[in-house]
Amino acid sequence: MDNRSIRKLEAELWESADLLRSGSKLTSNQYCMPVLGLIFLRYAYSRFKLVEAEILSNRPSRGGRVLPVEASDFAAKSALFLPKEAQYDYLVNLPANIAAAGLLSRDGHPMNSLGEVVNNAMLLVEEQSEQLTGVLPKDYTIFSDELLSELLRIFNNSAMDDVGGDVIGRIYEYFLNKFAKNIASDDGVFFTPKSLVKMIVNILEPKSGVLLDPACGSGGMFVQTGDFVNNAGMSANTAMTFYGQEKVEYNAQLCLMNMAVHGLTGVIKSGDEANTFYHDAHNLAGCCDYVMANPPFNVDKVKSESCESAGRLPFGLPGVNKQKEVGNANYLWISYFYAYLNETGRAGFVMASSATDSQGRDKDIRQKLVETGHVDVMVSVGNNFFYTKSLPCSLWFFDKGKDAERLDKVLFIDARNYYTVVDRTLNEWSDWQLKNLNAIVWLYRGEGEKYKALLEEYEQAIRENWEDALLSAQELCDKLPYTQARDFQGTIREAQGYVLSDGKFDDKLARVAAFREISDHAESSAVNVMGALSPEQRNALAKGKGYKNYREYEKQLELLASLSAQRIEDCKTILKEAVWLYDKFGEGEYRDIPGLCKVAERSEIEAKGWSLTPGAYVGVAPVEDDGVDFKQRMAEIRTELLSLQAQSNELMETISRNMEELGI
Numbered sequence: 001m002d003n004r005s006i007r008k009l010e011a012e013l014w015e016s017a018d019l020l021r022s023g024s025k026l027t028s029n030q031y032c033m034p035v036l037g038l039i040f041l042r043y044a045y046s047r048f049k050l051v052e053a054e055i056l057s058n059r060p061s062r063g064g065r066v067l068p069v070e071a072s073d074f075a076a077k078s079a080l081f082l083p084k085e086a087q088y089d090y091l092v093n094l095p096a097n098i099a100a101a102g103l104l105s106r107d108g109h110p111m112n113s114l115g116e117v118v119n120n121a122m123l124l125v126e127e128q129s130e131q132l133t134g135v136l137p138k139d140y141t142i143f144s145d146e147l148l149s150e151l152l153r154i155f156n157n158s159a160m161d162d163v164g165g166d167v168i169g170r171i172y173e174y175f176l177n178k179f180a181k182n183i184a185s186d187d188g189v190f191f192t193p194k195s196l197v198k199m200i201v202n203i204l205e206p207k208s209g210v211l212l213d214p215a216c217g218s219g220g221m222f223v224q225t226g227d228f229v230n231n232a233g234m235s236a237n238t239a240m241t242f243y244g245q246e247k248v249e250y251n252a253q254l255c256l257m258n259m260a261v262h263g264l265t266g267v268i269k270s271g272d273e274a275n276t277f278y279h280d281a282h283n284l285a286g287c288c289d290y291v292m293a294n295p296p297f298n299v300d301k302v303k304s305e306s307c308e309s310a311g312r313l314p315f316g317l318p319g320v321n322k323q324k325e326v327g328n329a330n331y332l333w334i335s336y337f338y339a340y341l342n343e344t345g346r347a348g349f350v351m352a353s354s355a356t357d358s359q360g361r362d363k364d365i366r367q368k369l370v371e372t373g374h375v376d377v378m379v380s381v382g383n384n385f386f387y388t389k390s391l392p393c394s395l396w397f398f399d400k401g402k403d404a405e406r407l408d409k410v411l412f413i414d415a416r417n418y419y420t421v422v423d424r425t426l427n428e429w430s431d432w433q434l435k436n437l438n439a440i441v442w443l444y445r446g447e448g449e450k451y452k453a454l455l456e457e458y459e460q461a462i463r464e465n466w467e468d469a470l471l472s473a474q475e476l477c478d479k480l481p482y483t484q485a486r487d488f489q490g491t492i493r494e495a496q497g498y499v500l501s502d503g504k505f506d507d508k509l510a511r512v513a514a515f516r517e518i519s520d521h522a523e524s525s526a527v528n529v530m531g532a533l534s535p536e537q538r539n540a541l542a543k544g545k546g547y548k549n550y551r552e553y554e555k556q557l558e559l560l561a562s563l564s565a566q567r568i569e570d571c572k573t574i575l576k577e578a579v580w581l582y583d584k585f586g587e588g589e590y591r592d593i594p595g596l597c598k599v600a601e602r603s604e605i606e607a608k609g610w611s612l613t614p615g616a617y618v619g620v621a622p623v624e625d626d627g628v629d630f631k632q633r634m635a636e637i638r639t640e641l642l643s644l645q646a647q648s649n650e651l652m653e654t655i656s657r658n659m660e661e662l663g664i
Contacts, residue, residue, distance in 0.1 A: 006167055009159050010174040016154045018178075024147055032179040033250070035151065036257060037122065037137040039175060042155045043168040043261045044080050044125060045088035049161070051079040071128065080260075086124040091117065092156045098145065114148045115141035131265060135256045169223070169262045176218055176254070181426075192217060192294040192350065193385055195429040196395070197224045200292050200348035202438045203377060203397055207232070208239040209289030212340055214276040215333075216244030216268065219255035221292040226264045242266030243282045245274040277332060278306045285312050288340040290347070297352035297393075299329040307332060312339035315368045319361040330355040331362045337398065338369065344401035346376075353380065353392045357611040367610040370602060373407035374398045377441055380614040382416035384427045392416060396612075408602040411444045412614035413437065414595065432577035439581060440597050443590035451588040458578040462508065465571040469512075472564040473519055479545055479557055491518050505582050509575040516568045519561075595621025 021031045055073050059066050071081035084090055085106075091114075095101050099112040105120045106127075122136040140148060160168050173194065201224045208229075213221045222244065226236035242259070244266060246252040252270035259266055269281040276295075304320045307313065315338075318331040326332060330352055337347045355362065356378065369375055376399040384390050415437060419427040429437070435454055442450040470492055477488045503511075533541065535550070542553035584593050592598040598617045608616055 005159070006170055009157070009167070010171055013154060013157070013171060014175060014178055017151065017175075020147055020150055020154075024144075026142065028179060030142060033137040033253065034140055034143070036172065036175060036179075036254065037140075038118075038151055038155055039168060039172050040136070040257045040261055041086070041091075041121065041125070042088055042160055043172070044082060044086075046161045046168060047079060047263075048074075048082045048087065051077050080125070081128050083124050085117075086121040088152075088156065091121060092152050096145070096149075113141060114145040115143055118148065118152075129260075131256060132260060135253045137253075172258060172261045173220075173223070176258070192220050193428060194220065194224070195434060196294070196350060196381070196385060197221055197292075198431075198434050199379070199395060199429065199437065200350075200397075201225055201228050202434060203395075203441050204290055204292065204346045204348045206240065206290050208234070210241045210243065210284065210287060211290040211292065212243045212245075212282070212284050212288045213293050214245045214291070214336060214340070215293045215295040216246045216255050217251050217294065219244065219258040219266075219268075221294075222255070222259055222264055222266060223262050225290075225292070226262055237263070237265055243284060244268040245276050245279075245281050246270045247272070247275050276336060277302050277329065278310050280310065280312060285339050287342055289342060289345050291337045291340045291345065292348050293333070293337065294350040295333040297330065298354075300325070300327050302326040302329045302332060312336045314339050315365040317361070318365065328358075328362075330358070331365050334369070334396070335365065338372075338374070341398065341400050345398075346401070347396075347398040349396055351394050351396055353394050353613075356394055356613040357609070357616070363610055366612060367606075369398075370410070370605055370610060370612070373402060373602075374400050375410050375612065376402060376406075377411045377413065377444075378612050378614050379413045379437070380416050382419055382427060384425055385419075390425070394612075394614075406445070409599050410602075410605065410612070411441065411597065411599050412612075412617040413440060413597045414614040414618045416615075418596075430573075430577070432574060436577055436581045439585070440590070443585060443588065444599060448588040451585070455578075455582070455588075458505070458574065458581075461574050462505075462571065462578065465567065465574055466512070469564070469567040469571050472560070472567045473515075476519075476557070476560040476564045479553075479560060481541060488518070491515065505575055505578040509572065509579055512568065512572050512575055516565070516572065519564060519568060592618075593621075594619045 017035055021028070024031075051074055052069055054077070055069050056066060059069070061067065069081075074081035094103075094114065094117065098114050098117060103111045103117060105111055105116070106123055111117050111120060118140040119138040122138050122140075126132050126134065126136055143151070160171065177194070197220045200221070206225050206228060211222070211225055213219075216222070222242045225240060225242075229236040229239050242264060244252075244255060246255060246268060247270065249270045252268050252274075255268055256266075259268075267282065273279055274281050277299075301323075302325060304317055304324050304326050307326065308317065313332075313335050315335055318326050318328065318335075321327050333349070334351065334355070337349055341347055357363075358366075375396075377395075377397040379395040379397075381393045381395060383392050385393065415429075418429075418433060418437070420430045420433065422428055435457075439451050439454055442448070473488070473492055477492065480488060538550035538553075542548070542550040545553055547553040547556065584596070585591065590599070595618055598614075598619070600617045604617070605611070
């Protein structure tokens with residue numbers, strides 16, 4: 001299943017599920033956990049069927065009958081066994097009248113609603129997994145039988161059986177994302193935007209060992225790490241050991257389900273014992289290969305004495321007030337993340353932008369951090385990367401295993417003006433933008449071979465996307481009237497030969513942009529030609545192309561034109577990012593880029609008062625000359641302003657005369 005198909009499926013499932021919610025009296029908060037629970041159950045069933053088929057493929061038989069599968073068979077394959085009453089197809093195919101079906105729960109009690117049956121299924125699943133005990137939602141009786149039945153039907157989609165492609169994992173994350181945006185309250189902060197998580201994982205490059213997230217929310221750091229390790233050809237569950245702390249139990253439940261859907265196991269502690277300010281719940285100080293987190297920013301009223309007794313403060317306490325409270329806990333988090341690392345460990349975390357140059361005791365701690373030589377990379381992130389806050393943030397990276405050449409250096413990246421707009425209130429980094437930012441870090445680390453591999457990846461992606469774009473254009477061409485088709489065909493051949501050649505990225509981008517204009521022109525020309533035809537001629541043209549009538553033909557043309565335009569735009573997007581990277585670093589040599597990145601020596605950082613704000617080092621990008629004469633343009637604006645002012649005066653005089661005539 002390709003990415004386009006998965007994105008389409010995600011959107012369709014969300015639209016269907018959200019439509020049901022809007023027709024009920026349930027809030028997004030009430031709806032979130034039960035819906036994610038059903039997605040989990042659907043995953044568990046798909047995985048169950050896959051493993052069951054493997055077991056049965058070489059199952060012994062007795063008396064001509066294959067021996068039935070048992071829970072122990074699944075445990076041997078690290079898979080979850082599902083009793084019949086917890087299997088998704090059993091729930092989907094239940095009769096409408098549950099009360100009359102005579103169904104009994106695992107405790108032998110009669111069940112009178114579909115909600116009770118699904119609750120029972122969740123309990124049966126929990127009995128099969130210690131990690132899931134007490135985690136799955138069991139409040140399905142808040143749904144009417146009709147609503148719950150429809151939800152079960154929505155997720156009974158055969159496309160979700162593509163377990164190997166992790167389709168259900170993608171859908172779970174998509175729904176988490178949507179719920180995070182809808183709930184968007186302080187108590188519902190459980191989701192770190194995927195592009196920030198990916199950036200952290202990509203720069204840390206986890207391979208094996210212990211990973212801790214002491215503010216784990218819904219587990220995004222674990223999931224992305226699992227993907228990273230698996231994509232490198234290893235098994236995440238074998239290579240990594242996952243530990244998490246999450247004070248809010250609701251969020252910890254989301255995390256454990258999220259991990260289970262992605263086939264990951266871990267130890268997650270929640271509740272008061274998991275309050276990281278006061279507890280090292282897993283006793284991991286000095287033991288972690290990786291620490292990743294998105295902690296709550298600017299927390300106040302943290303008890304300083306309790307923090308001291310809990311340890312993990314290698315640089316001492318931040319500022320403490322008369323009430324013996326830490327007034328801003330940002331540097332508590334920063335100290336903890338550093339303290340958890342072993343002698344070669346790496347940390348990456350999200351932090352409020354203000355922490356990069358805050359004063360007082362924060363500055364003292366920051367100086368000590370820089371003097372260790374373990375501050376590796378600092379990244380400024382622009383506004384609107386979160387659903388619940390619009391303020392900018394920073395990404396911090398520590399590396400206790402830095403080589404001697406980089407020990408006194410820090411890479412600063414200012415990415416505040418580099419992002420993709422999702423909508424009016426949300427920005428993100430696209431996958432190609434993530435690769436580009438990661439490439440800067442590779443070059444700083446002297447890993448030029450990774451940069452060159454990325455250039456080759458761009459070439460391959462451009463080729464594949466351009467072939468898709470041309471194929472779509474050809475489909476459109478085949479449906480156009482003869483004259484437009486003939487002209488467009490020649491353009492397609494020319495574009496194909498040029499873009500697939502070994503030209504520069506910016507040359508290819510210019511050709512793709514020109515082709516998009518020609519493609520749009522061909523479409524509009526066809527519309528104009530057909531607009532001049534009589535209804536009879538239009539229908540004759542449509543029938544000549546194999547359609548019943550003109551309306552059907554027009555609809556197909558619109559669809560093909562839209563698809564062609566989208567694929568050309570996809571190719572343009574990839575090319576733009578390739579140009580962005582290649583223009584700055586060529587064949588692969590790091591250099592400071594004004595307004596974007598700079599490697600600063602420790603002496604420079606000291607000279608700037610130990611600030612770790614990237615903007616203080618990278619400077620401002622040079623303003624490009626747009627070819628406009630400033631004085632001439634200002635004269636034109638002044639003339640235009642005087643003209644508008646004269647028109648305004650005339651209009652006011654007219655209004656005044658009209659009011660006088662009316663006696664007002």
